[in-house]
Amino acid sequence: MNTLIEVRDLSKTFTLHQQNGVVLNVLRGLSFSVRAGECLVLHGHSGAGKSTLLRTVYGNYRPAGGSIRVQHQHAWLELVGAEPREVLAVRQQTLGYVSQFLRVIPRVATLDVVMEPALARGWSREQAQARAEHLLSRLNIPQRLWQLAPGTFSGGEQQRVNIARGFMVPWPVMLLDEPTASLDDSNRQVVLELINEAKGAGAALIGIFHDRQAREAVSDRLLDMTPQEQSVHLTAKELLQC
């Protein structure tokens, strides 16, 4: 099986200039690669940097050093130091990211939110709508909600809309940040099926799953992210918010 993403010696630090320039080393010297059809599960306590790793790979956080290479349009592309438009092209064609949280755009209907990744790739509206309706049905979003903007939906409904959006198009590489968290059994089952279908279609997956049952259902390998030294007591998220 061919490798689709390769991370070498990746590190991530946060320098908090508003907090007397405190420097946090959240990721240090991480190396791994993931092959097509394989799911790597990130393992470690809260605060070990699992979400930070996914966000850094996605380009949402800027790495301090190292290399992140992905197979993009049949060639290796280095994401560390890449131009914004290269990162955006990778996000459109190659690298998908599914989190628990939907970033709501005012006034945009659920169906359009879900279809967007397909339209951005140039699918026809009919084709995109058929796929979006199929996913929303599978994820038990009632049809009467499809034309409404998801801003007013419950947290669980928004999460499922976001998952439908995340699985709208096939991604060669997918990053999954607790996609099954706080879902009920039947919906969690649907998400696990979607993940296994993506694997079957040859996607390389990197995921965070706190729920053991979900982890066992999809995981092929674990990446141990337990820090060598206990120097960081707060999570990066908490520190950024303080």
Next chain:
Amino acid sequence: MNAGAMNTVRMMDAEPVADRTQPLLKVRGLGKLYGPETGCQDVSFDLYPGEVLGIVGESGSGKSTLLSLLSGRCPPDSGVIDYRRKEDDWLDLYSASEAQRRTLLRTEWGFVEQNPRDGLRMAVSAGANIGERLMAQGMRNYQQLRAVGLDWLSQVEIDSARIDDLPRTFSGGMQQRLQIARNLVSGPRLVFMDEPTGGLDVSVQARLLDLMRGLVRELDLAVVIVTHDLAVARLLADRLMVMRRSRVVETGLTDQILDDPQHPYSQLLVSSVLQP
């Protein structure tokens, strides 16, 4: 409904597909100072077709000065702006003749003012506002102009029955949408926007933002947008330039700058936003 309008609009859009691997705009060492750290200096970047660049920073950081230089309204003290025209040749903006620059501003470029009253002709009808650029390009057929006017009113979600009304009878949000239609009618490839949602109520802002997102993608516009509203920047911009005291202190992917700012000033800017 009116096939004529659709044909006209398509005709305006039907340019050969631009070479997307080449920049549309090349800016090198651009500057104009009104005093120490007042104005802007040392600004360099490339803008590609279809790319949306947001310029953020506090008042007085030089955002508006930079926008004036970029959009051909004010000659810089130093630096060069090269624009790749539809004919695929490069034009040095401030070495070009006044006539060349003016033609560019009315055809391939657009400028959306913060205050729609600065960008509209308030004494003529909505339809005449939309038709002006086309008339300047030689379109004289009344039926055709009217059809285009009706089509653009519907594209910017204004009731077509308002085509003969003066802009002053419109609400602020409608005026801003009319100003956008007036700019986009000539099929520009590059549009400058100065705080386009600045003077509007929040509810009206959301609608305008959604409309602009759709138009930017459909028409494959390159946009340079100045805003102090980081939420607007997040929704519209692909990448950001953060300005402070006349200099660019940080550039990068929009969500990276907003979620993981590196420069002390960017961190201050992002952390100063009140979360509703």
